[in-house]
Each structure stands twice: as structure tokens, then as C-alpha cells.
Amino acid sequence: MEQEKKLYLETFGCQMNVSDSEKIVGLMRGIGYGETSDPAHADLILLNTCSIRATAEQRVYGHLGKFKSIKKKKPRLIIGVGGCVAQQEGERLLEKAPFVNLVFGTHNLHLLQGMVTAAESGKRSIETDFLDDEKRFDLFPAAGKDGSVTRFVTVMQGCDNFCAYCIVPHVRGREISRSAAKIVDEVAKLTEAGVSEVTLLGQNVNSYGLKTPGEPDFADLLKMVAELEGLQRLRFTTSHPKDISERLIACFAEIPKLAPHIHLPAQSGSDQVLKRMNRGYTRTEYLAKVAALKEACPGIQITGDIIVGFPGEDEAAFEETMTLVEEVGYADLFSFIYSARPGTKAADFADDTPRADKQRRLERLQAAQKRRTLAQNQALVGSVQQVLVEGLSSTGDALFGRTGGNRGTVLSGDPSLAGRLLDVKIVEGLQTLLMGEIVQV
Known part of the structure; x- marks a missing residue:
């Protein structure tokens, strides 16, 4: 019996990439590849990439450098790059990393099986065409059944x-x-x-x-x-x-x-910055929608994104962001320093704010949010939350699930409870997790 080939798949960035990676696993399973968590044991290494921030792009090339040494030991190893960096870089990626076998863009998952099969025969390939009509959904594979x-x-x-x-x-x-x-x-x-x-x-x-x-x-x-x-x-x-x-x-x-959870990125609390960002709303309009959400669903958990140091953001504009974050009361916040992306309008904006000032602002924002998140988690202690059990926790000796507000929760129980929506009493609120006890099964 022929030994199963192994796929090592690494996913960067957004939930859209996570969804695409689910499809990639199913596609590769269809041509004989099972998964491995160790790239050194892989016959096929695929990176599903993100280019939202410059740091993510740099990470891709850093990882490729690591995989290059593996390929020196295993010349038949196939390495492929997909997702947003692949779409953006295209041929340049093959030039910068000549040991890469294939590059597939965001609209080309349906071609991946053929590209990998061709790579097994020694052919390098690149597919980054856009398919800008609704028919492309018919080409994209559905994710396979994985339990x-x-x-x-x-x-x-x-x-x-x-x-x-x-x-x-x-x-x-x-x-x-x-x-x-x-x-x-x-x-x-x-x-x-x-x-x-x-x-x-x-x-x-x-x-x-x-x-x-x-x-x-x-x-x-x-x-x-x-x-x-x-x-x-x-x-x-x-x-x-x-x-x-x-x-x-x-x-x-x-x-x-x-x-009862919504991710609603504000990006800034300053009308001046929001206008330069071309976001299409004002601070007042954003806060009005937050208020309407809280009225419709008391207790709704709101998460968001904030960009610090966007061109034109001065100290006064940053202070407006800090007050917006406080007024919304985010359950959690994804925040980062602005990085210019080639091809975007903002890449041409003058940016004279020192990096040290941007870093100081980011650290202040993140420290404030960290305190807020911990306080909100601790405030849930004693309450009963509906938790959907997803399976074993990362340690393997407990169960993990999420509340309706998307709070990760660890609890004791039998693994057979996976897939059940249970009433859980919260007994401890940590920085990133809740600890709970099942009220009833």
C-alpha cells in the first residue's frame, strides 16, 4: 500500500484565510495528502498568506527561508504560496524565492490540485488571475467534512x-x-x-x-x-x-x-482621520450604531480594530480614539501601527510622525484595553453563560468552548459533550479565558 503523502499548511491573517485553508485541506486530501504538524515531515508545504500588514508579508518570506533549508535536505519537497501575498507579489515571489514550486492567488483555489500534481512532475506554475463574476463561487470547493x-x-x-x-x-x-x-x-x-x-x-x-x-x-x-x-x-x-x-x-x-457578538472596526475615533481613511462615517455615526446595537441586544459583546499612527494622526486625534474606545467599551480590540501597503491611496500620504510616538500610542491603547478586557471577564464571574463546547482544550485535560459573546471558556466534562450548547457558571475570569462549571447537561 502506498504511503500517504503529508501536507504542512500554515495560515496567516484573517478568518477568510482560515476558511480558505479548510478548503485547501479537503482539496489536498482528494489527491492523497494527509496533514502533518511538522514541516520537516512534509511532502508538501503550503502557506496561505495575508498582506493586510507589512509585518505579515515579512513573516511569509521569513518562513520561506526556514523551509528552504528543509528543501535542501528533501529536494522533492513541494513548496507553494497562496492567498493575498501571492496575489500581490505574483511573479516577484518566484523570483525572490526560486525554490518555491507554485503560487496561487485568492481566486484560484479550484486550480490547486492540478498545480500540485504538476509540481510533483517538476513543473513550476503561477495562477493569479481574477475571476470577477459570481460564477467563481461555482468553481471554489466546499470544505470537506472534518468533524x-x-x-x-x-x-x-x-x-x-x-x-x-x-x-x-x-x-x-x-x-x-x-x-x-x-x-x-x-x-x-x-x-x-x-x-x-x-x-x-x-x-x-x-x-x-x-x-x-x-x-x-x-x-x-x-x-x-x-x-x-x-x-x-x-x-x-x-x-x-x-x-x-x-x-x-x-x-x-x-x-x-x-x-450576541459583533466585530465592528472603527479604525479611529477622529473625524479628521476617518475622512482621510475614506471610511464613510463619522465618530458620531459610529457611536450611534453602537448605541443601537446595545439597545437591541443588552450585553452584546463588541470587538473592533484600531489603526494607530495613520498619516495625519496627531496627539489630539489619538486622544479622540482613546475616548471612543472607552465609550464603546470593547470586549477586545485588535490594534496595530499603520503600515503603508503599495497600491493603496494612503501609501502616497506624507507621514512625519516619529515611529517612537506611534509605538508609545499603541502601547498606551493596548494597556488600557488589556485592563478593560480583564475587568469585563472578571465581571462575568457568578453569571451563567451559554457555552458551545467545541472539543478538548489546548492542554487536552479539559473542554473548551465559547460563550455567545465569543469568550473562550475552559470547563471540565466528558469529550462527548462536544457540539452541545450548555449552561455554564463562570467561576474565574482571566485575561484571555473564562473558567466555568457546567450547570446542567
Whole structure:
């Protein structure tokens, strides 16, 4: 019997990449590759990359350097790069890393099996064409059955917003929505296979269906998916604040299965900076939508993104961001220093703020959020939360799940409880985790 070939897959960046990686695993399984967690044991190494920040791009080349030494020992090792860096770099990636066998862009997953098979015969290849119409969804593979309790389901791809700092429209293409019927069908099949929670995924889910006559809008899509009997919990990401509608906000009050959590990136609390970013809303408008969400769903957990040191951000503008963060009361925050991305409008902006000042601002913001997150976690002690058990914790001696507000929770119990939505009393609130005890099974 022929020995199974091994795939080592590393995923960078956003949840869209996580979803794509699920599909990649299924595709490679179809041509005889099982997974390994050790690149030294791999016959095929694939990097699914992100180019949102310069640091992510640098990490890709750093990892490729590490894999180059493995390939010296195993000349038949195949190395491939996909995702946003692959889409952006294209031929340059093959030039910078001549030991790489294949490069596949964000619209080319459906070609990956053939590319790997060709690489097994010694052929290098690159596929980075855009497929900017709805037919591309028919080419993309669905993720295979893997026993997971939670899964991502792509509802749309691309973005039309062209925020001044963002590379996504350039590497993911324009907004294209998938057929609602096909989305509902995929979720139904996942629930039949044992999936309990689904996250509907897109660069800007709030714009779902708006460019496609005859399709529902995103609020109606949520209601259609929630009607599926086997589904226990529903989430979505990511939302652009300018496009979140009153009807979508009302879904948090009207759909019991919809988790009380939303990721709503503000990026800045300064109107001056928001305008330069081309975000399409003001601080006041953003806060009004936050207030409406809290009214519709008291206790909703809000997470967000903040960019520190965007060109034109002075100390006064940064202070406005600090007060916005305090007023929103984010459960958690993803924050980072602005890095120019080639091809974006902001890459041409003058930037005279010293790096040390940007770093100081970031550290101050992150310290404040760290205190806030810990305080919110500790405030949950004594409460009973609904936790969806996903499986074993990272240590393997307990269970791990998430509350509706997306708080990771560790609890004792039998592994057979995976996939169950349980009432759990929170007994300890840590910086990044909750500790809980099952109230009833």
C-alpha cells in the first residue's frame, strides 16, 4: 500500500484565510495528502498568506527561508504560496524565492490540485488571475467534512469600499455575493454532518446581496439560515460600520440563534482621520450604531480594530480614539501601527510622525484595553453563560468552548459533550479565558 503523502499548511491573517485553508485541506486530501504538524515531515508545504500588514508579508518570506533549508535536505519537497501575498507579489515571489514550486492567488483555489500534481512532475506554475463574476463561487470547493463543531461559510468575497489604507480590494477583488440558496444548502449539509455553529463570512457582509437583483439582503439571509433546525448558533463577520442597517441591528433582538457578538472596526475615533481613511462615517455615526446595537441586544459583546499612527494622526486625534474606545467599551480590540501597503491611496500620504510616538500610542491603547478586557471577564464571574463546547482544550485535560459573546471558556466534562450548547457558571475570569462549571447537561 502506498504511503500517504503529508501536507504542512500554515495560515496567516484573517478568518477568510482560515476558511480558505479548510478548503485547501479537503482539496489536498482528494489527491492523497494527509496533514502533518511538522514541516520537516512534509511532502508538501503550503502557506496561505495575508498582506493586510507589512509585518505579515515579512513573516511569509521569513518562513520561506526556514523551509528552504528543509528543501535542501528533501529536494522533492513541494513548496507553494497562496492567498493575498501571492496575489500581490505574483511573479516577484518566484523570483525572490526560486525554490518555491507554485503560487496561487485568492481566486484560484479550484486550480490547486492540478498545480500540485504538476509540481510533483517538476513543473513550476503561477495562477493569479481574477475571476470577477459570481460564477467563481461555482468553481471554489466546499470544505470537506472534518468533524468540526464550528465552521465558516463564505457568503461574499471582495470589497468595494477602497479605504485609503486597505489592500483587500486589490488582492480580493470587488464585492460579489453568493446565491442565498447555495449558502442555505451548504449550511444545511454542515449541520447534517454535525456542525453546531456557523459563521457567515465576507469582507463586508453588510453589503451582501445589494448588487444582485432577486437576492435577499444580509438581514434576510440571516433569518433564512437561522431557520435550519440543526443549527444551534449563528455568527457573522466582518461588518463595515457605514453599511450596518437598522434591519440588521434588529436581527440581534429577533433571531435567538444569533450570537450576541459583533466585530465592528472603527479604525479611529477622529473625524479628521476617518475622512482621510475614506471610511464613510463619522465618530458620531459610529457611536450611534453602537448605541443601537446595545439597545437591541443588552450585553452584546463588541470587538473592533484600531489603526494607530495613520498619516495625519496627531496627539489630539489619538486622544479622540482613546475616548471612543472607552465609550464603546470593547470586549477586545485588535490594534496595530499603520503600515503603508503599495497600491493603496494612503501609501502616497506624507507621514512625519516619529515611529517612537506611534509605538508609545499603541502601547498606551493596548494597556488600557488589556485592563478593560480583564475587568469585563472578571465581571462575568457568578453569571451563567451559554457555552458551545467545541472539543478538548489546548492542554487536552479539559473542554473548551465559547460563550455567545465569543469568550473562550475552559470547563471540565466528558469529550462527548462536544457540539452541545450548555449552561455554564463562570467561576474565574482571566485575561484571555473564562473558567466555568457546567450547570446542567
